[in-house]
Amino acid sequence: MPDAGGPPPSPTTDREKPRWLSPLLRRILLLNALPPALLAAALLYLDQYQNGLLAAEVEALRTQARIYAAAIGEAATRPRDDRTILVPEAARPLLRRLVEPSPNTQARLFDNTGLMVADSRVREGPGGAIVTEPLPPPQPPGVFAGTVAGLYDRLLTLLPRQVRTEVVVDVNPDAPSFDWQPEFGADRREELRLALEGGVRPYIRRTNDGRLLVSVAEPARRGAASVGIVLLTREAREVDARLLDIRVSVLALFSTALVLTVLLSTYLSRTLATPILQLARAAAAMREGEGRGGSVPKPLLDRPDEIGVLARDLQTAARALWARIDANERFAADVAHELRNPLTSVRSAIETLRRIEDPVKQRRLLAIISDDAVRMDRLINDIADSSRVDAELSRTIAQPVDVAPILSALGELHAATRDDEDPVVEIEAPQEGLIVRGVEGRIVQVFRNLIGNAVSFSPANGHVTVRARPTGQMVEFVVEDEGPGIPDAKLESIFDRFYSERPSGERFGQHSGLGLSISRQIVEGLRGRISAENKRDANGTITGARFIVTLPAA
Numbered sequence: 001m002p003d004a005g006g007p008p009p010s011p012t013t014d015r016e017k018p019r020w021l022s023p024l025l026r027r028i029l030l031l032n033a034l035p036p037a038l039l040a041a042a043l044l045y046l047d048q049y050q051n052g053l054l055a056a057e058v059e060a061l062r063t064q065a066r067i068y069a070a071a072i073g074e075a076a077t078r079p080r081d082d083r084t085i086l087v088p089e090a091a092r093p094l095l096r097r098l099v100e101p102s103p104n105t106q107a108r109l110f111d112n113t114g115l116m117v118a119d120s121r122v123r124e125g126p127g128g129a130i131v132t133e134p135l136p137p138p139q140p141p142g143v144f145a146g147t148v149a150g151l152y153d154r155l156l157t158l159l160p161r162q163v164r165t166e167v168v169v170d171v172n173p174d175a176p177s178f179d180w181q182p183e184f185g186a187d188r189r190e191e192l193r194l195a196l197e198g199g200v201r202p203y204i205r206r207t208n209d210g211r212l213l214v215s216v217a218e219p220a221r222r223g224a225a226s227v228g229i230v231l232l233t234r235e236a237r238e239v240d241a242r243l244l245d246i247r248v249s250v251l252a253l254f255s256t257a258l259v260l261t262v263l264l265s266t267y268l269s270r271t272l273a274t275p276i277l278q279l280a281r282a283a284a285a286m287r288e289g290e291g292r293g294g295s296v297p298k299p300l301l302d303r304p305d306e307i308g309v310l311a312r313d314l315q316t317a318a319r320a321l322w323a324r325i326d327a328n329e330r331f332a333a334d335v336a337h338e339l340r341n342p343l344t345s346v347r348s349a350i351e352t353l354r355r356i357e358d359p360v361k362q363r364r365l366l367a368i369i370s371d372d373a374v375r376m377d378r379l380i381n382d383i384a385d386s387s388r389v390d391a392e393l394s395r396t397i398a399q400p401v402d403v404a405p406i407l408s409a410l411g412e413l414h415a416a417t418r419d420d421e422d423p424v425v426e427i428e429a430p431q432e433g434l435i436v437r438g439v440e441g442r443i444v445q446v447f448r449n450l451i452g453n454a455v456s457f458s459p460a461n462g463h464v465t466v467r468a469r470p471t472g473q474m475v476e477f478v479v480e481d482e483g484p485g486i487p488d489a490k491l492e493s494i495f496d497r498f499y500s501e502r503p504s505g506e507r508f509g510q511h512s513g514l515g516l517s518i519s520r521q522i523v524e525g526l527r528g529r530i531s532a533e534n535k536r537d538a539n540g541t542i543t544g545a546r547f548i549v550t551l552p553a554a
Contacts, residue, residue: 029265036257049246053239057214058202065218065232068098068107073220077227084222086111091228092118105234109220112196112228195219195229204236212236275300275307279314286318331497339379342372389442389518393525398437400554403475404429406444407466410451423458423481425451429468436475436551438526443551446522446530449515450479450547457483457545470553474528477549485534485542494532495520527552 076091077084091109099107099120109118195217203215215233219226278297285295296318300311349365349372356362411427418424436443447466454464462482469476486494497517523530528551535544 029262032261032265033258036254036261050239050243053242054204054214054236057234057236057239058204058216061214061232061234062202062216062218064102064105065107065216065230068095068232069218069220069230071098072109072230073222073227077220077222084225084227086117086220086227088117095120096123102234104237105232108231108233110195110229110231112226117228196226212240272307275303275311279307279311283314286321339376342376342379346372383514389521389525393439393442393522396439398439398526400435401438401440401443403434403436403443403447403468403477403551404431406440406447407434407468410444410447411466414451414455421460423455423460423462423464425455425464425466427466429466433470434468434475435554436526436528437554438528438551442522442526446519446549447477447479449519450549453515454479454481454483454545454547457481459483471550473553474550475553477551479547479549480535480544482544485545486532488534491532491534495530523549523551 072086072091072094076087076094078087079085086109095107095109095118099105105120107118107120108116111117196219198219205213205215207213212235213233214236215231217229217231220228220230278300282296296311296315300307301315302308303311346369349368353362353365353369356365407427407429411425414425451464451466458464458481464482465478465480467478467480495516497514520530528549530547530549533546533548534542535546537543
């Protein structure tokens with residue numbers, strides 16, 4: 001059974017997984033494809049456009065019905081007594097002649113009682129037989145058009161429909177045909193009355209075989225008297241054809257947009273997801289110890305966009321982390337070396353103390369043990385302080401610090417505690433304009449170290465000068481002494497941990513060699529810089545050492 005508390009799988013195992021449908025690509029595809037899909041759905045939802053086409057079809061058919069009704073009213077009627085009657089024998093051929101130019105149209109004529117008098121699709125055949133001519137069969141749509149129409153019809157079942165009040169639309173293929181037979185009852189008689197008055201609304205229906213039929217009824221009049229009703233029915237093939245053309249065009253545009261969206265989304269995913277995965281693999285390789293200098297691929301480092309910024313920051317962070325690890329390893333080795341010397345001295349003194357009985361030599365050995373103990377105590381304190389500097393600076397928020405009173409206080413403190421032959425500390429700094437961003441306690445520690453170091457190297461009754469001045473965005477501090485200076489080859493080494501080159505005559509073990517190293521830690525942790533150089537006279541002779549500190553102004 002696997003251990004539930006084991007380490008998580010390494011990100012490097014993800015490189016075997018397919019990336020075609022990565023989560024990022026799915027999100028990009030969804031976001032990019034949704035707008036054109038909604039637009040296509042909105043364009044395919046063509047009820048308003050369809051109603052406009054149907055209204056135009058109805059208006060054209062109504063105009064045609066009025067022409068037919070007027071022609072029948074003039075040519076197929078005759079007066080009888082005090083009224084005008086319809087003549088079926090004259091109306092039938094006239095109606096067929098009128099409909100001949102419109103093969104998709106069927107015209108029927110009803111008298112005032114609702115009885116059908118003539119039908120343009122019914123004629124007398126050979127031998128007096130009655131022949132009914134059906135409407136031309138509907139043209140079957142192509143495979144693509146039929147698929148589009150089927151999908152569209154299914155889509156419309158899910159959407160709300162908007163029906164025009166002036167047009168009756170019946171999309172039920174099982175609806176009964178429009179008829180004018182009086183035996184249908186009171187409802188049909190009311191429709192007959194409305195038709196004679198010209199008040200029946202147009203009727204649109206879809207048949208079982210997919211035909212879209214439009215029917216209008218117009219009264220045939222002779223003068224002011226109604227002699228019958230002309231019912232005109234036509235197949236609105238142009239409406240379906242135009243709607244299908246628009247839907248096919250919309251779907252073609254949507255398909256093109258979808259293909260482009262997929263290609264662009266894939267490209268966008270590869271420019272985002274693939275580099276991020278490469279960065280994840282680089283981070284995993286760094287964690288496993290591969291590539292101490294950073295294993296981020298060079299193409300990512302050369303990118304000018306945000307991915308390049310992230311790659312460069314990751315590379316910089318990795319190098320800084322390895323530098324910190326190396327520094328800690330060196331520090332541990334240096335600490336072990338520095339502690340070994342006094343411990344060896346103490347152990348040798350103790351072993352010698354056990355073998356001698358001379359009180360004078362015993363006191364001398366005890367003094368050596370005491371000095372070494374003090375030296376180890378000082379060394380351990382400085383080591384602890386050095387190890388705390390980075391952690392303290394990383395969690396402490398830098399605040400504006402006025403350095404002028406700090407320098408003045410250090411100068412007064414030295415003047416109050418100096419002996420007669422000790423060097424004099426002179427402060428040459430303005431009383432304002434020396435405000436920097438930092439941590440006050442650590443800034444005090446830096447200047448105490450530098451002034452103390454300068455005093456220890458200066459000759460008796462010498463001078464230590466501290467100067468300060470603002471320089472744009474930084475504030476510069478200079479500490480000068482009149483000592484022997486620093487060897488040119490050691491100008492950088494003096495900031496190393498445990499480096500110690502003390503003036504002649506000073507007792508051994510009075511300093512740990514961490515003062516300047518801690519000062520550099522503090523200054524660089526405050527985004528500043530510290531350096532050392534030698535003072536020289538006109539002849540190029542070294543006249544002392546100079547330490548320069550620059551800190552960011554607040």
